[in-house]
Amino acid sequence: MTDTTTNPCARTIMFAGEARTFNLNTPKTLAAMSAGNLLNDMPLAMKFAGRAPFEGQYGSTPAAVLKRFLQTEYSVSDIENVIALGLIGGGMSVDAAFDLVAERVTGKPLAANAVIASEVISALFVGAAEAA
Numbered sequence: 001m002t003d004t005t006t007n008p009c010a011r012t013i014m015f016a017g018e019a020r021t022f023n024l025n026t027p028k029t030l031a032a033m034s035a036g037n038l039l040n041d042m043p044l045a046m047k048f049a050g051r052a053p054f055e056g057q058y059g060s061t062p063a064a065v066l067k068r069f070l071q072t073e074y075s076v077s078d079i080e081n082v083i084a085l086g087l088i089g090g091g092m093s094v095d096a097a098f099d100l101v102a103e104r105v106t107g108k109p110l111a112a113n114a115v116i117a118s119e120v121i122s123a124l125f126v127g128a129a130e131a132a
Contacts (some may be wrong), residue, residue: 010090011128013116015083016104022086022116024062024124027088033062045092053081062124069118080105082117 009025024033032044033115052060056075058067063081068074080101087097105113 008127009123011123015116016100021090022120023089024086026089029085032085047098066121066125071123079113079117082121086120
C-alpha cells in the first residue's frame with residue numbers, strides 16, 4: 001500500500017469492511033485519468049479501452065469529475081472509476097480493485113459510495129488532510 005505519510009493525496013478510508021488506502025496521485029492513476037499511454041500496464045489499459053475513465057458533463061478531466069461530485073451531477077461510472085483508480089493508486093492490483101468495485105459498488109445504492117468517491121477525488125486536489 002502507499003505510504004500516506006509521503007504522499008499528501010493518499011487517504012485511508014473504511015471501505016468494504018476494512019481500512020483501505022486510496023490515492024489518485026500516482027503515475028499509473030494519473031496516466032489512466034488522462035487516457036495516456038498505458039502500454040506498460042496492459043491490465044489497466046484494457047479496463048478503459050483507450051478512453052478516459054471520467055467522460056461526462058464538463059469533460060473528462062479530474063477537475064470535471066470533481067465538479068460533478070461537488071454539484072451532485074456525478075454518474076455511476078464516476079463513482080466506480082474513482083474508487084477503482086483510488087484503490088489501484090493505494091497499492092491494490094488492477095484486477096482486485098475492479099473485482100472489489102464490482103462486488104461492493106456496482107448495483108448498490110449510490111449515496112455511501114458517492115461519499116467515498118468524492119473524498120478520494122477531493123484529496124487529489126487539496127490533499128488527504130484537507131479532504132477529511
